[in-house]
Amino acid sequence: MSQLIKRLLLAAALVSVVGGASAFTPMGPYASWQTPAIGYNPLGFDLGGPMNLGEEYRWNIPTVYYGYDESFLNYFGTAGTNAVEKAFAILNALPKVSLMSSNLDEFPTDTLRVNSTAETLGLVDLKSITLGMMVAEMGLTSPERYTWTLRNRIDTPRTYTVVKRNFDPVTLIPSSFVNGTLYTFEPEEFQNPTFADAVEIQVDPLQLPYTSVADAYGGLFGNYILFPGSYYTGLTRDDVGGLRYLYRPTNYQIENLVPGSTAATSGSVWDPAAGSGTNTTTTNNVVSAALRPGVDKITFKPAKYDSYLGAFIVFTNTYTDTYVSNSTVKTQSVQRVLLQPDILLTAEDLGIGVGGVPLLAQITDSSGWVNNDALNGQATLDGPGVIQPGIVLRYSKVGPYYINSAPAFLDLFQPIGGTVWGSFDGTTNAPVIFPNGYSIYDLEQQVLFGGGSGSGTGGAWVVPNSSITSTNTP
């Protein structure tokens, strides 16, 4: 569960490789028993807690819009948006979950690779972090972190109740495997702050650990957990298995439509919305609360940004909603007016995390997700629910930084270099380094000589043009 610690230990032990069985972990707002004292958001950086089956959260709209605000465009430029587009392209390339094979053999259990040049330069892959964040915002959290997790802890005598929140995507039974890597656990007590955790331990230390993309943003310490130079080529089998569980058409839940949904008014989805759009099902004759299947496939589309106005273009998204009424599957045409994208990407100074390390990325946590337990039966559960639009993916724009720490590294010429955003793959193409205009030469110069302007533009970031490759066609 305490992944950063485990990763550091693993790095020291130098381990890796693959296996057979697999599993995933749904995510949602914390259950009442998921307290910091037993390892749930102990440092304030977690997005949500691991959910049991039947208590999962998901999107119930087939098309989700994302867009970049000016801060992002200014900082990352076209190369940055291209990198992010690759992440969304991976998600969009997924087939409908109902068309996937039963055992998901078409998906690899290991999609992590290393660009050794990027590793040497300390670059963190923008595409991979985005992909990890999006898997989280689609309703999954780290299966490696919650393969074993504490349900309770008694101080005297010291007693831990440990449960599994990691489920096999085929059998849906609790599993100790993630992408074939077997985990056992050991209860641990941590200090500053004080909390307990069931720490996962690889049974085979030579198998590749933490393979799931859902784990990419599951770090306990609120920072990315991909090592510099590593990048994902796609989703792993277990990530896809988790998404299949959430979005399969046979997964029925009683859900409301997302706020702002109304009955569709015309055939053109690009018609500007009239007025602000009301949000009442009664006035628009749209069925909101209803038993709904999973949407089968979610498509991510870029929202259009007007670079001259510096704002998103308001538009209407129309889609066909499927629901069940009187044991009959019905459909209705629904529209929603988007004043801004469902998912917004920004670049900010995100503050400082553990050990004085600037936070690299932050995303909207699950606290705003709607719990529909009251609509779904009598038992008191922690879900199911619906993920709501209004998500923000925040990327650090601190830029290159250095950590000088007593007593060994107070010398200005011996700083520990921080990580830098980059974009790279397995080709010999030189990695792209962010902020826009920053070059490998700049980075080398700053590392070797403790700073300097290099050949970059020194902060005069050019606002990129708006030649975003996406369109708003549904």
Add this chain to the structure above:
Amino acid sequence: MKQFLLSLLIGCTLFRAGAGSSFYINNGTVVSAPVIDATNFVNNGSFTVSTLLLPYDFSNTRNFTNRGVMDGFPGFRFDTAFPNTGQRIMAANFYNAGFGSSFVSNGSVTASSQLLISATNVINRGALTVGSSGLLSIQGKNLDLSRGILTAQDTLGSGQQFFDQYWGIGTNRINPALNAVSTLPTTPAHQVISQLIKGFYFTNRANVLSLAPGIGATPSLVATQLVSELDSNRMVQIVFVNNNPFNPNTNLNVAISFLGGTPTEFGIPVIDWSAIGVDTTGMPLTNHLYLTDTFGSNPTNAFITNRLSGVTLQPQNFAFSLPAAPQSFVGNPAAAGYTDPAPTFWGTPRTATNLYSAWSVNIANANFDTTSPTLARYSPGRIEIVGDKSVDLNLARISANTYLKIESTNHFKGASNAQISALYSDINIGSTNGQLKIANLLSPSIPRISGTVSLYSAVWTNDVFFNGSTNRVGFNILYVDSELSIEQPAQQLAVNVRSTNVVLNDTMNIVESLNLNVDNLTIADTGVINLQSADNLNWAVNAPHLKNLTNNGSIVGVTVLDFSARNASGQTVSYQSLVNAGSISATGLSADANRIVNSGAIFVDYGQIFLRGANVDLQDGGYLYGYESDVTIEAGNLAVTNHNVWPGRAISLSVTNSLISGPNFWPVYAGFNLWKKPVTGDLAETEIYDYGYDYAEVLHTWAGRDLGPTPAGFTNNTALGALDLDGGLYTLFTFSGAGPSSNALYVDTLYLLNGAAEIDADGNLVSLNLNPGMKLYYGKIFVDDGNGGLTEITASLNGKNGGALVNVPHDGPLSVASSIPPVALKVSIQPTPSPRALISWNAVPKATYWLYYMDAAAGNWQLFTNFAASGSSSTETVVDSNMSSGRFYRLRIGQH
């Protein structure tokens, strides 16, 4: 970071590569990791890369060739990875060249952690190496690993783990007179804590050096003392090492030295256990295990946690190490041996309060808890070889620190003259040509120091008078009780073999599962199949298609060995042949074959030996030995000569056609039976010694036909040469007929011994019960004369026991002409010129002698010699020049 960047700049100048290049060729030196996107990778120089977490890999590379040196941290991944899809496939070819002038700079690929090769064709003539914490994985279709070296270890046994047995620190009272000045140095009883099962602890008391076997004879006790003295300062340090008291002759050397040590400061005792092993290349290499104890120099002690064994503890003053090379410790020389000092040496009073630190630790033979051997599959220091089409290991040298997997299900080309060692392994091999020889595939044992060491270190001070005054003296005694072994048997977790014909020359100690998809299996004289677990190890199920089994080596099972095949419905199918010339041992044995031949030894503990065959041939010198079991033979034709059938219970025969019998001596403890009489043949040269315990009714069922009091009853009627009824108090020997009509047992000579000789007032044998329909016809009857001789009472018992006991004058091969005088068997030892035993006894006219011996360690009677009496001597003497300690002799006399 700076170093990385600089090295990157250097490396970039030495190769040519580009996006999607055809070739990446390194002829120089690469010292940092480049991104390689090329179809062909060739390294002729030195290629050293270091990555943070994942092993270094390549993009779009189909062919790998290494003629130089490659060194990776944490390692390499040789396959074809497509840079953006995430899919990985096998590379086309991986070739690692031979050594050339030096294997240091040619054909060497080394990884600290992971060396992962996945290619259609893999050829290795050089060295592929990972450390003890690493994994060497070779997967492909055609793997030619002949003449190459595969290594997954740093040094012999490196990575061995330590598991705490108990631990304790505190104070107690030490009395040197009892605890040191003795031929049996023993620690004071001291409190320790141990862990019964994970998470549960208890406190107990322990003595480290106790009266263990061997210590009294002292060969196991090694002691050293260091007394440092200057003016009024003196420090005394003594080390007692009880080295393998249960096996003091183990080739495990112990050396004690002290690191430092002055008149004012204790030194650090260093104990060095060493044993000679062999490395991957077959060269001798010395294994060392070192122990240091800093308790004297720093008695402020604490526990440190060992998470590996489930949150157990050890005192921090003790430290073990298994270094890669012998360590050199320089310190003050200690006195050789240990001398009891004068009583005043210890001061006044001698008994003192001391600080102690105690620890008992199990040094596992691997880097994991070997009580769960299947964990080896997950443990570092392992090699995995998987070839879908073929694997060639001829002349390969493979050494895995922990685990080796060999999988060649299609065609295994063999491992002749290979040197392959691993503590644990999985073997899954097959053959397409129907011929598979398993030889040199696995070493039977691995050199590795492991076992249990218990420690107690005591520190105290006392007032001692020396150099004209009373001074404060520091004492430190370290007690070491070690029970270590230097060799560990190699074990196989699972063995799967598929071929029409298989010859096994190697030792296989199988702990988990066995699957022999084999028609004809021959176990050579060096071959061993040892089924070490009762779970999932059922020979008949594990070898369902076997037709012919020939064992010249050894088969061992911890449960019943069922030598029969199974058809598709799971029904029993007979073997065509079972030929045993070696050794088979199990708790029980069942064999079903058209032809069964035994000239070897079959040992069974508690079940039974059951042989069923159309033709059963029990040959000269063979054994059927059942410690507490029956021997049952069902045969169409049975031939049995000089076969040692020694059940712990009964012998039962059921023979349909013919019985061919030579001389046999069969002792039984629960009777004997003939369930079905053969058409022809007798047991005329067979003597059955029928023991009956006190109060026991010994049941017999006999299918011999009652032909009446006629000599014809002794022919083709399974007549018996001799029967010894040896009874105890109230023993009853009951005989019943097998039916359907009247039955009878015809015996040439009947011996009545001990309680079996009791005769009532009417002249009937008290201990003999012949049920209706059953008679016993005899040629002669003898009773023990009480002086070691035999007295004939043939006539007196004729018609007794209700007329069921009938004399029929008849002489067979074992008949004696008259009473036998006491033989007075004696054994004397002649120490010179070389020790030998003289076995002598009074000669018996016309006798034939069978002299047997049994070594105490073996526990089995074996024929030493047999011969006919010459008639010219009154005493017979046999010389045994091969006697060993604890040998017994037994004499059997036949007369005709």
